[in-house]
Amino acid sequence: MGVHRIWHHGLVPTEGKRPLDALRSRLISRQRQHDDYTVTDLGSSDDGGSRRCDLEFAYGDGEGRYSVQVFLSLCYRAGEDRVTWLLAAACTRPWRSCHVAPAHRIGLEELGASGHDEIPIETPVLAMRGWSREECDHLADLLGEALVAPWRTSAVLVLAEPPTVPVSGWPGLVNVFDVDDRFRRTLNRNLPLGCAVPAGARLYAPPCDQLPDFVETASPVSGEALEGAITQLLQARGRTPLPEEWAGVASVRAWYAADPFVAPDxxxxxxxxxxxxxxxxxxxxxxxxxxxxxxxxxxxxxxxxxxxxxxxxxxxxxxxxxxxxxxxxxxxxxxxxxxxxxxxxxxxxxxxxxxxxxxxxxxxxxxxxxxxxxxxxxxxxxxxPEEFPSFAELIAAATASLKHLAITADPAPAAILDHHPKAAAWRRKAWDALRTLDAYAGARTSSLDAGQDPGPELSDVLAFARTGQPGSLISANIIALAESDTVTTNERLRQARTFRVAPRTNPAGRDYFGAHIALERFKAPAPRLHFLDDTDRTGTVYVGYLGAHLPTSKTN
Incomplete structure (x- = not known):
């Protein structure tokens, strides 16, 4: 009896004070409701700052033609906001794209689980036709980053034309996006030339499987060909080694190496x-x-x-x-x-x-x-100080008059502040902060262009304000050149502070803005102005965000 294997892994949002126990209880409760498979709790263990539990599922087609064994390992590390999971499955027949995915059979996607690349594992096709430009730009940016990420372990199928046969996803391994031509062009602007989506379909294979992407440019798109490409991907996953972070786990390694259909003596x-x-x-x-x-x-x-x-x-x-x-x-x-x-x-x-x-x-x-x-x-x-009736007019005036600043901030967060009773005071302080950044950038750039050492008073914006240089209009007490280690090392909080820059500053078109100025230090919404000092390379200070305090580990 052959054993055809497959694996995939990812993240699940935590719930409550004991997230690992809550996830295990929900999976076991779902089995009692459906009763078309069995679940066995293999127990849990503690390892330093992490807790781990393993579950085993089994089901068949009801007619004895095939059977499936599924091993689900969950791991939670103290202080994190998600539980990591790995699902390993074995079947007595070869996996095909038309078969029910184990993650769907046991209800893993109902927990809000995502792949290791943070793309949700969902069965339906995500239709993205007729979306607004803002929605397209935002999702194209996120999807573009995921498609070129070397750690992506799930495949992504992008359909620009409807196939001859409807194609659905395979939760955990294949996500399907049905897009219109406008979104396709928007997505291609976020991808390297060799990764562009054609006017047809493209299946982006995970880098770990070492398969070439499947590209279909014929019109209409052949649904049979897409199903065959997905099946080939599933077969390749059976030959792909376990990820390094799971290969060292004794219970996972032992289950994956053994034949789960052989009953122990x-x-x-x-x-x-x-x-x-x-x-x-x-x-x-x-x-x-x-x-x-x-x-x-x-x-x-x-x-x-x-x-x-x-x-x-x-x-x-x-x-x-x-x-x-x-x-x-x-x-x-x-x-x-x-x-x-x-x-x-x-x-x-x-x-x-x-x-x-x-x-x-x-x-x-x-x-x-x-x-x-x-x-x-x-x-x-x-x-x-100059008075502005709204933050939008303030940003427009700064863009027009402060030549050493590049303001890439989205005006929407700042516009929300206009309705606050202290909005006028915040606008005055924001205007003084922008003028101070412009004066600092101008003084430092002039010194560098003249071939002179800027000196300690122009080493950064904080030194510029603290030493009372010409053009410094704000207190040094409200300037911070970096976020705390908690924010800097947390990927979710760091992404919330990553904003647009010119390619000459960062070829990726985005960079981390840790430096900020407090327009209100303590009381909510505690507005912040985030900036990036790039005077050494381009002579520019970027202003990437102006609005309410961004999320921290305490506020989210």
Whole structure:
């Protein structure tokens, strides 16, 4: 009897305080509802900072023509927000694209699972025809990154024309995207020339299977050919070694190397007999202990009733004493709340005065640097900061007038802030921050172009503001040149801070913006302005985001 193997792995979002136990319970509960397969809990283990559990599933076609054995290993590491999984399956027949995928049979995709490349494992074809430009651009960007990722272990079929025979996905190994021509062109702009989607269909094989991509340009697209390509991919996966992160797991390696359809030989178990004798002796001893405990419980119940009467009397006395104290405490609480509100208003006024003094200090420093324009600078210092009715107009003005900045920020997050009561103050502070970045970029670029060492005062934006250089209009206390290690090392949080840049800065067209300026330090929505200093290479400071505080490990 031949054993035809296959594997795939990925991630599942966590739920609750014990996500591993919750996933195991949901898989076992689903089996009780469907009853067309069996599930065996092989137990769990702890390994340092991680917990692991293994489940085994078995099913057939009901007529004895074939049977399937499935091994599912789940691993959760403390502090992470997802559970990693590996599904290994063996069948007594060769896998074909028309067969039910094991991940679908046991309901793994119902848990919101995705592949190792974070593409959801779903059976239906994702239709992407008639989507808006913003939706197309966003998904094309994400899909383009996944298609060229060397760690992708699932295949992606992109259909630009409908095939002669409907083609569906194979959860865990093949995802199908049905796109229109506009999305196809948008996706191709995010892919290298050799990876472009033709006006037909393309099956992107996983790099680990070492298969060439299947390209179909005939019109109409041959559905039979696509089904054959998917079947070839499934057969190749049976020859692909397990991923390195799972190959070292003893339970996974042992199951994948053995023949799961061979029943193990079982003989008399002397050790089990000995354990049974010990269990009987322990049961007799436990019964004696229970008798003693029942007697003690009766005595404790009587003592508890006596204490309950005493507590009831004490509670009555406490209520009489606290009736007057509560009124006094409430009056004190109201007075303290008024003092807190007064302190908050005084703090906001002090911050506003500090920002204005910082702005005037920057203008006066500019006057000293440009003494021949003293009259114009004094007049400018006497004028209040420019007012903008909305963040959109502020961004437009900055784009037009601040030549050393490249503003690639999406205006939508900033527009949400316009409805906040403190929006006017945030716009003034954002305008001063943008002008400070522009002044820093101009001063540093001029020094580099002249072949001079910029010196410590121009080493970065923080040093520029801290030393009070000409054009510095904001406090150094609101500037941070990097995020915390928690954010920097978390891929999901890092991606939230990755924004567009010019190819000359990063050929990928995107880069990580860790540096930021706080327009409001503590109170939600705590707006932030994220920037990227590229003055050493292009003489430009990028502004990639202006809006509410981006997610952190505490807010999500």
């Amino acid at each position: 079982r003989g008399p178990d002397a050790e089990l007999t000995g354990k049974l004798g010990r269990a009987e002796r322990e049961l007799a001893e436990a019964r004696r202990v229970i008798t003693i405990l029942r007697k003690k419980a009766k005595a404790h119940a009587e003592e508890r009733d006596r204490h309950a009467c005493e507590v009831k009397a004490l509670r009555g006395r406490l209520e009489d004493v606290s009736a007057t104290d509560v009124v006094c405490l409430r009056e004190q609480l109201a007075q303290l709340q008024e003092e807190v509100d007064d302190c908050a208003r005084a703090f906001e006024e002090t911050e506003a005065e500090r920002d204005e003094l910082r702005r005037v200090n920057g203008l006066l420093a500019g006057r000293l640097a440009r003494h021949h324009d003293a009259d114009d600078e004094v007049a400018a210092a006497g004028r209040p």
